[in-house]
Amino acid sequence: MIKQERVGYILKRLGELYPRPPIPLDHADAFTLLVAVLLSAQCTDVRVNQVTPALFQLGRTPAALAAAPLEKIEAIVRPCGLGPQKAKAIKMLSGMLLAEHQGQVPASLEALERLPGVGHKTAQVVMAQAFGVPSFPVDTHIHRLAQRWVLTTGKSVLQTERDLKRLFPEESWNRLHLQIIYYGREHCTARGCDGTVCEICRTCFPERQKSLRTRRA
Structure with a gap:
């Protein structure tokens, strides 16, 4: 063939x-999708979906997670692996969204890739699934x-x-x-x-x- x-x-x-096909990561909006995709690096979607309810109870907005103690974020996300790095990235990107994007996830691949912990694949997933922009x-x-x-x-x-x-x-x-x-x-x-x-x-x-x-x- x-x-x-x-x-x-x-x-x-x-x-x-x-x-x-459903999006395999549980989320409610662009921000919770962004965080879930970040956590999925070197981790299964099943494990991420087990972890995110507690994380989003702690905070489901950039303002809430930017204000949350780093050690509490890390304790929750630790089962996803790379806990210290992922927790720091979540807290820092939440602060950056507040400071530079009025607390909103930007619908821009370049802006997303500038966020801490957000690589090219993560940015593309958000563009595709949160904003409907053709991405692969x-x-x-x-x-x-x-x-x-x-x-x-x-x-x-x-x-x-x-x-x-x-x-x-x-x-x-x-x-x-x-x-x-x-x-x-x-x-x-x-x-x-x-x-x-x-x-x-x-x-x-x-x-x-x-x-x-x-x-x-």
């Missing part, structure tokens, strides 16, 4: 499997599947992002990045699929199965 055929099939099949955040699942499906040869997530944006229509980006994440978690896992097991891999790369059978013969 040539690349453009694969792109079409992937879009169609993921659309069938996940027509309305690339996490480890997307990077792995894009390579497995030969949609990119990029060694970095930034190159993978550029390649995927070039291949897929812009209007699909926000939905597609969630669809790939869910598919990578549920079907094309790092250990459960070697490029020959899941439905998309079997359909798009039948030659891999033939090669595997030949090696086993």
Whole structure:
């Protein structure tokens, strides 16, 4: 199957499997989404969703978390890993939102990336899911599947992002990045699929199965 055929099939099949993929991080607005995505770095979404209720009870606005004691924030977010760094980033970005953005999360990729603890992927998630701006955040699942499906040869997530944006229509980006994440978690896992097991891999790369059978013969 040539690349453009694969792109079409992937879009169609993921659309069938996940027509309305939910955002996996519990949140109420742009600020709580920003904080949740920050906490999800090197942590599972399930764990973040277990931690954020207590954090947002402590404060669910920039003003409240900027005023909260750092040690209380750290005690709550510690189960997410990197507790001291994440707690400091949450408190500092809350203060910066108050000082520079009238307490609002800016709908600007550049402004978001200037906030403490907010990298390119986090900023893209917020742009896509809080503001509906076409973005293609690339996490480890997307990077792995894009390579497995030969949609990119990029060694970095930034190159993978550029390649995927070039291949897929812009209007699909926000939905597609969630669809790939869910598919990578549920079907094309790092250990459960070697490029020959899941439905998309079997359909798009039948030659891999033939090669595997030949090696086993």
